[in-house]
Amino acid sequence: MSTPTSNESTSSSSNNSDQRVLFPDIQRDDIQVGDHIGVGTFGAVFSGNWTLPDGSQRTIALKKVFVLEKEAEILSKIRHKNIIQFYGICKATGNDFFIVTEYAEKGSLYDFIHSEESQSFASSSGGNSFDVVVKWASQIASGIQYLHYDAVDTIIHRDLKSKNVVLDKNLVCKICDFGTSKDLTHSCTAPSWGGTAAWMSPEMILQSEGLTTATDVWSYGVVLWEILSKEVPYKDYSEFRIFTMITQSGITLAIPPSCPAPLKQLMSNCWKMTPKDRANMRQIQGELNRLAGNQKVMDECEKFMGLEDWKTEIEKQEKNVEKMRKDLEKRREQLEIREKALKQRMKVEQAVLDSARHPPEDVHQWSEHHTSHWVETVLGRVANDKKFLDRVNAAVFRNRITGARLLGMTQNDLEHLGVHKVGSRIELMKMIRKLADTQKALHNFPTLEQAKRIEMTLKTEKEAAGQLANDVDIVIIVGMYVRKMNATRRKFKFYADSDWIDDTDIPAKSKSKHASSLIKTVCFSVLDENTKKPINEPACSISSGMTTNPDWITVDTEDDVKIRVIVSVYYADIVTQPRNTEVIKVVTSLEESKILEERHVHLRLRRSSSSASISTPSPVIAPVYHPFGHLNNGFHHTTSSPQLRGFWHRKQTGMNRHGLTETELSSLQEQLRTPSPDKKVVDENVIIHVPKLTRRRRTTTTNSEDTEKSDTNNKTPESQARRVHVHGGKDKWNWKKGKSRPKFT
Numbered sequence: 001m002s003t004p005t006s007n008e009s010t011s012s013s014s015n016n017s018d019q020r021v022l023f024p025d026i027q028r029d030d031i032q033v034g035d036h037i038g039v040g041t042f043g044a045v046f047s048g049n050w051t052l053p054d055g056s057q058r059t060i061a062l063k064k065v066f067v068l069e070k071e072a073e074i075l076s077k078i079r080h081k082n083i084i085q086f087y088g089i090c091k092a093t094g095n096d097f098f099i100v101t102e103y104a105e106k107g108s109l110y111d112f113i114h115s116e117e118s119q120s121f122a123s124s125s126g127g128n129s130f131d132v133v134v135k136w137a138s139q140i141a142s143g144i145q146y147l148h149y150d151a152v153d154t155i156i157h158r159d160l161k162s163k164n165v166v167l168d169k170n171l172v173c174k175i176c177d178f179g180t181s182k183d184l185t186h187s188c189t190a191p192s193w194g195g196t197a198a199w200m201s202p203e204m205i206l207q208s209e210g211l212t213t214a215t216d217v218w219s220y221g222v223v224l225w226e227i228l229s230k231e232v233p234y235k236d237y238s239e240f241r242i243f244t245m246i247t248q249s250g251i252t253l254a255i256p257p258s259c260p261a262p263l264k265q266l267m268s269n270c271w272k273m274t275p276k277d278r279a280n281m282r283q284i285q286g287e288l289n290r291l292a293g294n295q296k297v298m299d300e301c302e303k304f305m306g307l308e309d310w311k312t313e314i315e316k317q318e319k320n321v322e323k324m325r326k327d328l329e330k331r332r333e334q335l336e337i338r339e340k341a342l343k344q345r346m347k348v349e350q351a352v353l354d355s356a357r358h359p360p361e362d363v364h365q366w367s368e369h370h371t372s373h374w375v376e377t378v379l380g381r382v383a384n385d386k387k388f389l390d391r392v393n394a395a396v397f398r399n400r401i402t403g404a405r406l407l408g409m410t411q412n413d414l415e416h417l418g419v420h421k422v423g424s425r426i427e428l429m430k431m432i433r434k435l436a437d438t439q440k441a442l443h444n445f446p447t448l449e450q451a452k453r454i455e456m457t458l459k460t461e462k463e464a465a466g467q468l469a470n471d472v473d474i475v476i477i478v479g480m481y482v483r484k485m486n487a488t489r490r491k492f493k494f495y496a497d498s499d500w501i502d503d504t505d506i507p508a509k510s511k512s513k514h515a516s517s518l519i520k521t522v523c524f525s526v527l528d529e530n531t532k533k534p535i536n537e538p539a540c541s542i543s544s545g546m547t548t549n550p551d552w553i554t555v556d557t558e559d560d561v562k563i564r565v566i567v568s569v570y571y572a573d574i575v576t577q578p579r580n581t582e583v584i585k586v587v588t589s590l591e592e593s594k595i596l597e598e599r600h601v602h603l604r605l606r607r608s609s610s611s612a613s614i615s616t617p618s619p620v621i622a623p624v625y626h627p628f629g630h631l632n633n634g635f636h637h638t639t640s641s642p643q644l645r646g647f648w649h650r651k652q653t654g655m656n657r658h659g660l661t662e663t664e665l666s667s668l669q670e671q672l673r674t675p676s677p678d679k680k681v682v683d684e685n686v687i688i689h690v691p692k693l694t695r696r697r698r699t700t701t702t703n704s705e706d707t708e709k710s711d712t713n714n715k716t717p718e719s720q721a722r723r724v725h726v727h728g729g730k731d732k733w734n735w736k737k738g739k740s741r742p743k744f745t
Contacts, residue, residue, distance in 0.1 A: 023068070023076055024088030026050065026100055031090050033062060033098075038108070043179075047103060050087070063099040064092060071178045072099050077152050082143030084166065084176040104166035104174060109136070109223075112167055113230050130302040133227050138288045139173040140165060144220060145281040147175075148213045156211055157181050160219035161199040162226045197239040198222065198232075202273055205243050214275035220284070221270025225253050228263065229310040236318075245321065254317035256309035260300050262291055326556055333554055340551075341537045359403075363439050366403025372396045374406075378431050382424050391418050407436045472603050473501040474515040478567050478583045479595040481548075488556050490590040494565050495548040496522045496583075501600060516545050518603060521570045524549035529562035529586055555590065563587045565596075577604040 034047035043065040050060045061084075065071070068089065075086035090098040106112055147155040157164075157178065164177040197205075201218035204211070222233050233253055234242045245251040252271045255264050266287055269279040279287075291297055352369050359370035366374075372393045379389060395401075395417040401409075409432060414425045446454075476498055483491040498515040523540040526549065527533065539549045555561060567583040578601070585596045 023072055026088045026090040028091050031060075031062070031098065031100070037061070043099075050100065059103040059105075060087065061101045061103045062090070063101070065097055065099060066095065068097055068099075070181060072097075074155060074178045074181050075099070075101070078147065078155070080143055080146045080150075082139045082172070082174055083146065084174045101176070102168075102174075104176075105169040106167035106171060108163050109165040109167060109173060110162035110226070113162065113227060114232075129305050130298060133301075133305070134288060134292050134298075136173050136227055137224050138285065138292070140175065140220065140223060141281055141285045141288060143173070143175045144216055145285055148216070148281050154213070155181055156213060157216050157219075158204070158211070159196065159199075160216050160223065161196055162223050163196075165223065197242045198234045200246075201275070202247050203275055205247050212275055213280065214278045217270050217278045217281065217284070220281070221267050222253065224270070225255075225267055228305070229314075231310060231314060235314075237321075249324065251317075251321065254310075254313040256307075256313040258304060258307060258309045260297060260304055262287070262297055263301060263304075266291075330554075337536050337551065363403040363407060363435060366406070368397050368400060368402060371401050371403060371406050375401075375428070378428055379419070379424055382427050383421070388418075406432060407439065470605050472518070472605065474518065474601055474603060475499050475501055476567075476569055476581055476583060476597075476599045476601055477595060478565075478585065478597050478599075480565075480587065480593060482590050482593045483552070485554075489554065490556075491552045491554050492590055493549050493552050494524055494526070494567065494596075495546055496524075496567050496569065497546040498569075514545065518572050518575055518605075519569055520572045522547045523568040523570070525566040525568075526553060527564045527566070529564045530560065535563070561588060561590055571603065574606050575603050576606050 030051045032049045032051075034049065036044060037047050038045040043063050046062045046064065048060050048062045050058045052058060063071075072086075072089060075084075079085070084104070085102040087100040087102070090100055092098050144157065144160065147157060155178075157175065157180075159177065159180045160175070164175065165173050166176055167173060199219040199222045201215045204215055226233060234245075237245070250273060253267075255267060266279075266284065270284070272278045291301075355369065357373060359366055359374065375396060376389050376393060379392065383389070399417065401417070409429075411425050411429055414428055419425050419428060476496065478494065478496050480492055480494045485491055498519060500515050521540055523538060525538045526535045528535055535553055536549075536551055539551070541547045541550070555563075564584065564586050567585075569581045569583070571579060571581075581599065581601050583597055583599055587596070
């Protein structure tokens with residue numbers, strides 16, 4: 001090794017210090033680079049030969065780095081039999097450097113314990129396999145103990161694993177690769193990424209706590225597990241899955257129940273989730289020394305090493321982890337379904353709130369939401385007390401005050417709802433009366449547009465009823481779709497369709513050729529037959545041909561699959577019997593898509609209704625009197641036709657279609673009720689009518705003959721006008737002089 005010269009390389013020992021560290025400088029001409037043998041944390045590793053000043057050759061390891069970072073500085077401060085020896089640095093091409101260290105002929109511990117050479121090592125060395133385990137564990141613990149307690153500065157390796165422990169020609173363990181190491185004495189302890197997932201401690205994964213020597217203790221426990229089991233830790237798991245298992249589920253490496261208690265306790269003490277609860281390296285070294293001195297325990301451990309319990313326990317843990325993964329997947333899907341249902345519920349509630357701000361024009365169609373919003377708007381003008389308004393709104397919902405009930409409320413009812421102030425009750429009652437008057441006015445005198453819509457609705461219903469036969473037969477088809485995601489995972493959903501039993505069953509006058517026109521809604525309910533609990537939210541859809549439940553359902557076929565599906569088919573209003581059909585099936589196989597059932601249903605349809613007339617309109621949509629004082633009926637008023645205009649005029653003035661007012665018509669009916677000679681008084685309260693045997697038409701006359709004569713003699717236009725056409729058309733009453741009863745001509 002050459003002594004430092006004026007060309008010596010330097011590096012800063014700390015980011016916060018101006019102190020310079022000198023490294024031994026090895027001439028590039030003395031170094032011969034050999035084969036590539038590995039990869040370190042921040043550079044590639046090569047083998048090589050170093051020509052010493054005396055001419056002798058030494059096999060070395062060369063780690064090529066771009067910048068002389070902490071690794072060369074830390075290596076220059078430490079020297080221990082179980083830590084790779086640092087020789088110096090050598091200038092490479094350009095700005096690169098070689099870190100020159102001793103060469104380990106047997107390679108990494110990871111490669112050795114998984115090679116065939118390790119299987120024959122114990123027998124060839126004359127000892128047993130557990131003796132080798134204890135020796136390697138003690139050597140690694142000795143090196144880490146030196147870094148933590150005996151070095152010039154306390155050093156945390158941060159990437160301790162079997163790949164960073166090498167074996168020399170005598171199979172002595174030496175710790176290497178200090179690329180991510182931390183000088184705990186002269187640096188902050190903020191956590192940062194460094195290390196490999198399977199060997200990383202929880203605090204390093206979460207980066208939630210300051211780094212301590214306990215970080216290396218966790219990694220040491222994983223290395224000890226590797227030496228004992230000769231298995232790869234967390235094999236076949238991704239880094240993300242390993243992080244989740246350790247930090248969220250607290251799952252550590254599997255230890256067989258047959259493992260001797262001292263070994264099991266030693267590894268468990270290294271894997272405490274809280275860093276301060278873990279054992280330190282001095283305690284671990286002491287425990288290994290006591291273990292090596294107890295021959296009984298050594299024999300027990302040697303016997304344990306010959307068993308295959310490690311693989312069995314690892315396989316058991318893998319199954320448990322896979323089951324946990326499936327449970328989490330199911331839980332995630334359930335949460336997604338609930339989240340979707342919650343969003344849908346929130347959407348519906350928002351729609352209800354929006355609808356409350358724009359209520360239907362027919363007050364009788366108002367729900368509690370519409371009533372609550374209307375009452376809040378009215379009371380908000382006279383009382384600006386939010387607690388009071390909330391209390392009244394709660395009372396509206398509690399007592400189910402709909403629009404119809406609102407119109408019939410009294411001041412006592414309002415006081416019962418919590419409107420105790422007299423002024424508020426008076427204002428609210430005034431607005432309720434105004435709302436009722438507006439509703440009544442438009443109900444009695446609908447606009448032409450409303451009347452036309454009513455007439456068209458009745459006509460459409462009549463035509464629809466007349467187009468279908470009274471009885472039809474259809475078939476309800478229930479089936480399921482199945483998707484194979486992988487060997488064990490399945491997705492499925494159910495569907496419902498309909499068709500005529502035979503082509504001859506299609507009604508001849510029907511405009512729709514599809515049986516689905518007789519179906520209003522189809523609802524799907526899917527339950528776990530074993531637990532009797534629903535698998536997903538029940539779903540309903542309006543029939544427009546074939547319908548399905550909207551969401552795919554995912555299951556694992558390894559479990560006992562037993563699913564009950566309930567399909568409820570609700571028919572349109574044209575169907576009188578039955579009103580609905582329910583199909584219940586139990587599914588036990590999810591291998592392929594199939595039809596579950598074809599059910600024949602006989603439907604009885606509603607008969608044709610009589611035609612409706614515009615003169616007797618159905619209840620119409622009435623306007624809503626807005627509390628701010630304007631009438632909002634939502635329609636554009638148009639001029640009625642001459643016929644309708646006369647109809648509305650007679651309705652408004654109180655005249656009937658004979659041209660008489662209500663008073664005149666009532667007077668005439670009273671006269672018709674007076675007794676005639678055909679009636680015989682038996683009792684003063686009972687009148688028995690004795691009809692004549694001759695057949696005649698019903699007539700109307702007056703009781704005063706003087707009136708007849710005066711009307712006959714006085715043929716003035718006024719008297720002639722009194723000969724009214726009571727029944728209209730060509731039927732007229734003709735008064736004959738000298739006759740007690742008029743004749744019908």
